[in-house]
Each structure stands twice: as C-alpha cells, then as structure tokens.
C-alpha cells in the first residue's frame with residue numbers, strides 16, 4: 074500500500090493536467106453542487122456574528138500575515154489575535170471546509186468505509202472549518218447529520234469561533250486544548266487522550282506542518298496506538314508530511330492523485 078501511495082504521489086504532475094475520474098464523474102459533480110448549496114445555507118449563520126463590525130481590509134491584511142507565519146511554522150498562539158482570526162475566516166474557512174467535504178465524498182464513493190453517526194475530532198482544528206466540511210459530507214452522503222463533533226487546538230483563541238459554529242449547527246461542539254508538539258500522554262493532551270479510543274474519525278488538516286522539526290511524530294504515533302480498529306485518520310498537508318504520516322503509521326492508505334489529503338485506516 075505504501076508503494077502504491079508513493080506511485081500515486083509521483084503521478085501528481087500528470088494527474089493535475091487530466092480530470093481525475095473520481096472528482097470529475099457525474100456523481101462528483103452532483104455531490105459538489107449539493108455541497109455548495111449546503112455551505113451557502115450554513116455559512117451566513119456562522120460568519121455573520123464573527124465578522125460583524127469588522128474592517129475587511131484590516132482583517133485580510135492580518136490574515137495574510139498570519140498565513141505567512143503559518144507557512145513557515147513560525148506562528149504562536151499569541152499570533153491568533155481577533156483581527157488575524159477574522160482574516161483566516163475570510164480567506165481560508167470556506168475553502169478548507171469544502172476541501173474536507175470534497176475528499177470525504179470522493180473517499181466514500183471509492184468505497185473507503187465511513188459510517189454514519191461517527192465521532193469526529195479535528196486536532197489543530199482552529200475555527201472548526203474541517204468539522205463543518207465533515208458535517209456537509211455526511212448530510213449529502215447519508216442524508217442525515219448524526220455525527221458528534223469535537224475541536225482541539227493549542228490556541229484557546231479559537232474557542233469563540235467554534236462556539237459560533239456550534240450555534241449555527243444548533244448542537245454542542247466541545248472545544249479543548251491539545252498540543253501536537255507534545256506526546257499524547259503530556260498533560261496538555263489529557264482530553265484528547267481520554268476521547269481518542271472512542272473516535273471514529275480524526276482530522277489533521279494543515280496542522281502537522283506547523284509543528285517544527287517533525288515534532289508531531291510522538292503525538293501521532295501514540296494517538297494511533299490508542300485509536301480503535303477501523304478508525305480513520307485523515308491527514309491533509311504538504312506532500313512530504315502526508316507521506317511521512319503514511320510511513321509512520323503504516324496503515325491502509327487511500328488518496329486521490331493530485332489532491333492533497335490521505336486517509337489512513339487503523340487495522341484490526
């Protein structure tokens with residue numbers, strides 16, 4: 074399976090120029106249109122309160138500066154000021170939620186086993202856009218929204234953003250602390266450690282690469298050892314980080330050539 078993933082990654086340059094069958098089929102087009110409608114319905118309920126009385130130009134400038142730091146793994150929780158978070162929400166939120174929904178839809182159509190009623194946690198989840206993406210996926214794929222959602226991050230500043238998402242979805246979405254740079258058994262990760270054996274899906278979207286020097290490997294290895302059989306870890310990140318995660322966990326891996334994101338299923 075690892076060799077297959079390496080081959081798929083090597084094929085990326087070609088795959089980017091040719092429509093991928095999984096993402097360009099009639100089913101994919103229908104799914105994408107449904108997802109667009111779902112996002113359009115929910116997004117105003119989330120964002121109106123978060124962005125009210127703010128200056129768009131200032132938000133975008135602060136968001137850009139934050140993203141630059143994130144790209145260099147140079148950000149700290151102190152960089153997540155209100156204006157920078159609004160910038161993130163204005164520039165990244167929709168795309169990221171959509172990308173997660175898109176990938177789960179593609180995986181589901183391809184036969185990756187994803188069950189309704191899943192317990193789903195986003196780690197390094199920021200404002201919760203990834204769990205929103207999962208929610209949109211399940212509404213379309215299963216016709217209902219029966220998952221339970223959690224968000225963890227090392228920056229407590231995201232709490233209000235996750236609360237806004239919970240209000241919009243009219244359900245509790247617990248938000249807590251985690252530090253991917255520390256092992257799962259570090260006190261910072263107490264809540265995640267307690268929850269992990271009950272989870273069906275773990276989302277790690279654009280967050281491992283923010284931990285310098287591959288400092289996330291002890292956390293991920295220990296998390297994997299704690300997850301139940303059949304649980305899925307979804308890593309969406311730089312190509313080398315995704316490949317390292319596959320290597321580290323050695324699980325059954327599934328991905329779409331040319332599209333960032335790999336699904337790892339915990340075996341028996």
Ligand SMILES: C[S@@+](CC[C@H](N)C(=O)[O-])C[C@H]1O[C@@H](n2cnc3c(N)ncnc32)[C@H](O)[C@@H]1O
Pocket residue numbers: 143165169195196197198199200201202203225226227228231251252253254277278279280283284
């Ligand atoms: C680029 S954002 C991604 C947020 C969200 N997962 C997404 O896909 O949009 C990176 C997130 O990782 C968090 N983060 C960075 N280093 C972390 C660490 N050591 N432990 C936990 N979270 C971390 C940041 O606070 C931020 O919310």
